[in-house]
Amino acid sequence: MLRLPPLRYLRPTSVEAAAEAVAEHPGAMLIAGGTDLVPNLKRRQFDAPVLVSLRGIAGFDGIQGEPGRGMVIGAGATLDQVATHPALQTAYRALAQAAGFVSTPQIRHMGTIGGNLLVDPRCNYYNQSAAWRQAVGYCLKRDGDICLVARSSPRCWAVSSSDSAPVALALGAELTLRGAEGERRGAAADLYRDDGIVYTTKRADDVIVGIHLPAAPAMTSAYWKLRRRGSFDFPVLGAAVALDWADGMVRVARGALGAAGSRPVEVSHLLTPLVGRRPDDELIAQVAEAAEKPARPLDNTDFSHYWRKRMTRVLIERALRDACGLDPLAGRLTAQTRSGQAA
Amino acid sequence: MKVAVRLRVNGQDTELLVPPYKTVLEILREDLGLTGTKHGCELGECSTCGILVDGKPFLSCLALPLDLEGHEITTIEGLAEGSRPHPLQVTFAELGAAQCGYCTPSMILTAKALLDTDPHPSRAAIQQALAGVLCRCTGYLKIFEAVELAASRHG
Numbered sequence: 001m002l003r004l005p006p007l008r009y010l011r012p013t014s015v016e017a018a019a020e021a022v023a024e025h026p027g028a029m030l031i032a033g034g035t036d037l038v039p040n041l042k043r044r045q046f047d048a049p050v051l052v053s054l055r056g057i058a059g060f061d062g063i064q065g066e067p068g069r070g071m072v073i074g075a076g077a078t079l080d081q082v083a084t085h086p087a088l089q090t091a092y093r094a095l096a097q098a099a100g101f102v103s104t105p106q107i108r109h110m111g112t113i114g115g116n117l118l119v120d121p122r123c124n125y126y127n128q129s130a131a132w133r134q135a136v137g138y139c140l141k142r143d144g145d146i147c148l149v150a151r152s153s154p155r156c157w158a159v160s161s162s163d164s165a166p167v168a169l170a171l172g173a174e175l176t177l178r179g180a181e182g183e184r185r186g187a188a189a190d191l192y193r194d195d196g197i198v199y200t201t202k203r204a205d206d207v208i209v210g211i212h213l214p215a216a217p218a219m220t221s222a223y224w225k226l227r228r229r230g231s232f233d234f235p236v237l238g239a240a241v242a243l244d245w246a247d248g249m250v251r252v253a254r255g256a257l258g259a260a261g262s263r264p265v266e267v268s269h270l271l272t273p274l275v276g277r278r279p280d281d282e283l284i285a286q287v288a289e290a291a292e293k294p295a296r297p298l299d300n301t302d303f304s305h306y307w308r309k310r311m312t313r314v315l316i317e318r319a320l321r322d323a324c325g326l327d328p329l330a331g332r333l334t335a336q337t338r339s340g341q342a343a
Numbered sequence: 344m345k346v347a348v349r350l351r352v353n354g355q356d357t358e359l360l361v362p363p364y365k366t367v368l369e370i371l372r373e374d375l376g377l378t379g380t381k382h383g384c385e386l387g388e389c390s391t392c393g394i395l396v397d398g399k400p401f402l403s404c405l406a407l408p409l410d411l412e413g414h415e416i417t418t419i420e421g422l423a424e425g426s427r428p429h430p431l432q433v434t435f436a437e438l439g440a441a442q443c444g445y446c447t448p449s450m451i452l453t454a455k456a457l458l459d460t461d462p463h464p465s466r467a468a469i470q471q472a473l474a475g476v477l478c479r480c481t482g483y484l485k486i487f488e489a490v491e492l493a494a495s496r497h498g
Binding site: 056109232 | 344346362363364365366368369382385386387388390393396399400401402404405406407409410453471472474475476
């Protein structure tokens, strides 16, 4: 049996008490569904002398509001709840898709949306057993002093592997955080730092309380995910786009890429050619080609990083076509892939 | 350091003194003797350790006992009614839907969760529901057929 190290397990009944418990116990970590934390801790990828469970907090999983005015998702809502919620499935479709694409049904019944936003960045040299990591001499992220992906790099290049994080950016979501010193609200984009180790701006005692989705009466969105198997796997690439419409024209276009860096990578500034237009096949393909630029996959996840880079424009094209109501797989960039030629 | 935990497993309340970091999988197998729940990867990647919590498929290898207090845990041992096996157990046996049998408890429990919410699921819905449970004998076809047969007998 692969067992957890000895630790204390606290179960506060309020968010305030949870934040205080983490602040009081050095090294303490928050746990909700545990589907990311528990396997990582079993493999001793970090230490946690104290775990503070969020599962004893009542009302932490509510989904409220309506698309016309905006919605708030309690951070403790399970990925299954988010994936199957009717209003989310229609008005904030990319988020429901992303939640539904996470791993397996079992994991989606346990894992929470708040936890998925905070998935510990992954790397072939980090998400391994203690014995494996010892054999390769450890890496920067845990117990070592060099990055095994980029040996001269002063920083860790572990990959942001959350499905919901790029969607949160694309939807313009905001997060409420509650820490021992009080509550604050900010853009989801501000949660993330471009570093594989210190990957958020969140303090240890900050609890994500709610995810605020802006009013979206005329928004369409889509999330496309690349992975080896159609279930189980983390993304090796994710493309999230959200388009706001007025009179059949794109009014605002936002997008972000997952698993393309240590944080979700914003590409909204590269989608502006869509604004004021009724996007057709060619415009979408051109925009997708340009929008892949900030993706910097390295050789530290499944599949070759050359292929992941090449597929970035394809995935962006599929997501944009999907959000425009076009057949996602009928675009010019998909036609250039082997699967596109077979189709 | 051990803590007192009250779990309701297969309709029976039990009180245990266990370390709070002992997973529900370890407790089921080692403290309660319910070895029908198998341990596979123990990292959430195979679902062999699947149980039902309030009727929903859960992974016992990632669940900690204090979080399941007040919830209804069902393991494969809780499926038969006395000496009468669950319809899914009957059809899995009839169609030979188990080869090595290691994933079978989790397959059956996961299928039960599906049939409880969708008594006549499509083949696609069955595939979706069972997508998390790995069978390394590659016997999925018979498994799908056994679920369909159980559904058809349900009337």
